[in-house]
Amino acid sequence: MAFDDFGRVSHDLNSIMFELQGIGRLLTSRMDDEQALWDELYDHLYAIFPDVSFYLGLYQRETGMLSLPIVCEEGIRQPYEPIPLGGYSRAVVDLGREIFIPDVEADPEKLISMNIVPDSLEPGGWARSWIGVPLRGQDNEVFGLFSVSSGEPNHFDDTSYNLIYGIASQLALGMENRRMRASDRSRRQLLNALMEAGQVVARANDPDEALETIIEQLSRLVGADSAALLLSEGESAVGERYQMYYSSQPDDFPRGGVIMLNARNPLRQAFVARMPVVLNDSQRHSGWEGFAGIPGADHLHSWMGLPMVVRDQPVGIIVLGKAEPRYYSDNSASIAFALARQAAVAVDSARARMSYESSLDAQLRNARRLTLIHRIGAMIAASLDQQQVLNTTAQLLTELFEVDHCGIMMVDETGHSARVVSEYPDWGVAGTAMTLEDNANMRRLREGGLAYSVSETEIENLDAPTREVLESTGARSTLFAPLIIGDEFLGSIGLDSTIKPRHFTEEERETVMTIAGQVAMAVRNAALYEEAVVANKLKNEFLANISHELRTPLNAIIGYTDMLVEGFYGELVEAQTDRLQRIGASGRHLLNLIGDVLDFSRLETGQVDAHPQIMMASEVAETTLSRYREKADAKGLRLELRLGTGDLSAYADPLLLDRALGNLLDNAIKFTDVGGVLVHVRPERIVHGSSDSGLRPPARLNAADGLWVAITVSDTGIGIPPDQRDAIFDSFRQVDGSVVREYGGTGLGLAITRKMIALQGGYVWVDAPPPGGSAFTVLVPAAPMLGGEPVKDNRVCVLAVDDDPEALYLLRDYLDEDAYQLIATTDPNQAVELALRYVPNVIISDVLMPDMDGFALVAALRERPVTAAIPIILMSVEDQRLQAAYQNVTDFLMKPVTRESLLQQIQAALTRSRETR
DSSP, rough: OOTTGGGGGGSSHHHHHHHHHHEEEHHSSSSOOHHHHHHHHHHHHHHHHHSSSEEEEEETTTTTEEEEEEEEEEEOOOOOOESSSSSHHHHHHHHSSOESSSSSTTOOOHHHHHHOOOOTTTTTTTTTTTEEEEEETSSSOEEEEEEEEESSTTTHHHHHHHHHHHHHHHHHHHHHHHHHHHHHHHHHHHHHHHHHHHHHHHHHHSHHHHHHHHHHHHHHHHHHHOOOOEOOOTTTTOOOOEEEEEEETTTTSSOOOOEEOOOOOOOHHHHHHHHOOEOOOOOTTTTTTTOSSSTTTTOOOOOEEEEEETEEEEEEEEEESSSSSOOOOOOHHHHHHHHHHHHHHHHHHHHHHTTOOOHHHHHHHHHHHHHHHHHHHHHHHOOOOOHHHHHHHHHHHHTTTOEEEEEEEEEEETSSEEEEEESSSSSSTTEEEEEEOEEEEEEEHHHHOOEEEOOHHHHHTSSSHHHHHHHHOSSSSSEEEEEEEETTEEEEEEEEEOOOOOOOHHHHHHHHHHHHHHHHHHHHHHHHHHHHHHHHHHHHHHHHHHHHHHHHHHHHHHHHHHHHHTTTTSOOOHHHHHHHHHHHHHHHHHHHHHHHHHHHHHHHHHHOOOOEEEEEEHHHHHHHHHHHHHHHHTTTOOEEEOOOOOOOOEEEEHHHHHHHHHHHHHHHHHSSSSSSEEEEEEEEEHHHHHHHOOOOOGGGGGOSSEEEEEEEEEEEOOOGGGTTTGGGGGGTTOOHHHHHHOOOSSSOOOOOOHHHHHHTTTTEEEEEEESOOOOEEEEEHHHHOTTOOOSSSEEEEEEEEOHHHHHHHHHHHSSSSTTTOOOOOOOSSHHHHHHHHHHOOOEEESSSOOSSOOOHHHHHHTTSSEEEEEEEEEESOOOOOHHHHHTTTOEEEEEEEEEEHHHHHHHHHHHHHHHOO
């Protein structure tokens, strides 16, 4: 099928690109409703493939089933239950590659060569033309496929195939990222559950409380229709006789009841093997044999047996049941097993307390250990900086295990060597590398996946690479722990005792394994975050490059079109002129859209800098309005500028402010058909989140109190629903689909506006003024020159600097306007600019200010010849006269400052200044 014929699927390339962008945004969204995700994804795919059949299949390797959340057959969506993997789908998954069959009936040998047997259960099994593309994860493992088919032979060509392949790649990437986010969320939930369980175990005086909490967490994490906790009686290794300790149906299965498990029962096998067991369907398992010792044993199908192991000894079993067959997976069992270990610790702790074997010293040490574990867990959950995670972990582990040294070694990208990337204390071992060839220690950690310790005599028998590293630290005993996530071996942790030999207990080995798992997750999260940052940077660079590439031919198209319309190449008839004018208008529209994309990518990659200066916001607003009057007149709209009373000077970048206001005006005119647009510029003083005029920035913006210049662009247009007033500032967002079709645009204008205003230290938000329409308000920092623009007269010019606006207002009241001109600012950096511009007679500055304190301001002014000799009076609530004298500042006042003392100090400073000239 030629690409022109493919137009039946999607009207033009722009439509395809629009739907692809929609798929990309959808797959990167935080949508938690899976059904809504499939529904929206189906709409995008149907817009591209309305006349053919397609389906999305997700392969569940553990069950061998193919779930089909999206199936469209000949333009009609069909519901499908999961089916066994077969037919064309099996070939794509098994071969792990794309399959393109132009005509099924014309090439039966191709089906035979790929071992394809059409399956009537499979969507599209009747097709004549069939394309299937595998969906691969980051581990290159196939987790599904995307297929497009038709009843017509030779319906697809190479162009069609490339489009389908591209969509499948986008689906695979997006769904893999969602899976990784879900996996990360599950890991965080597990981490939180482990931390909560550890805290409960540590503080609970009643073991029942701890065990019930852990079982509730297990039921919440992996799901359960029934739950039971069985404690072993007699010989722990045999696991034949148990006592019911907890039951989800205590009336029918009371505590204390005796449970016997035969040798073939899978629950007993889990206990003996000390490993979790998953039973897909107990009613078909011969070892179950009508077992009725726990709730639901006679009718539930899926079961999970979790041995409670402490110090490598099983003490009981947690049993979870579910009605659906094949409900539990090995992954969910691994997650639950970690909590079962906590339950074992709870049981063991209860037994220890009952026998009074633990001492106060041991309890205090355990509490301190749990606190440090909590600190490590909190740090890991909060940080995405890999080196910070490793450095902090090394320090906390040294304190937690009371060892002399901790070193963390990471395997490099080649997998052939490893290097010490962090240590505490710093003994110069960091950076030491070792080969992994013939490295028995690292192989044991990688393959065994468990912590183990070596004594001083055992160190001598280690492999040469490991022995050399330990000899560099002088270790006499070392506890090793692997850093493993999934099947990937990342490195190891080494805890070294150098002063004297150390015996590491089983509890310490289990503790370091728990922490090592957390550290491995944090390292992987940091790596994924770094990859996401790089990918985002590459995306923005691509947008910038493609925008540049598109602008060049567009400029040529627009130029030649204008020359044709002007008759440069000969006279045109009226219809030709009309069509060319439409082409020119469309080209300019597309050029504006490309400009938005280019601006957005430059802002995203930090290529735009703000250059704030003192300027009149009213002049910028008037200039911006003048460019849009013709557009407003063409729609019959009023365009009005209203200036408030007071000082309208702002500290902002006039070019960026003009661009931001232009975007707001363009939107206001675009979405307004009747009425007009009003631009209102006025000063505002925000105190405790609102101004005297009633202006109240949204709390989420956290706008600082102080002096601002507010610019509101209000219209009488279509308005914005309350639930979308935040979302419209996101990239590529507009109000809804109908608005996109009616008004057009990229949805980048407001995102660009917000970024431009933020670069200037300002804020932007939208309200709905009565009786309708929208009101966008921009706040930019005011240039708080309380006395207005200084004029040349005989009054004393005073520059005041204080981060507290109330202090500046007090100074204004202290200084008589007939004798003094006051320039005031809350920004020390702005104060340097004001001093250079107006060269005041005296400068008054607070000492304790953020970013630049008073002493730093003095240094900055003394470095410049124009301001070096200006008298400076420093004020502070602390007595810092010695430091002031050291920096050659002779005028210093302690707060609170009275009017008399301030005026005396100013006059004394002026007198000295005249005498030294």
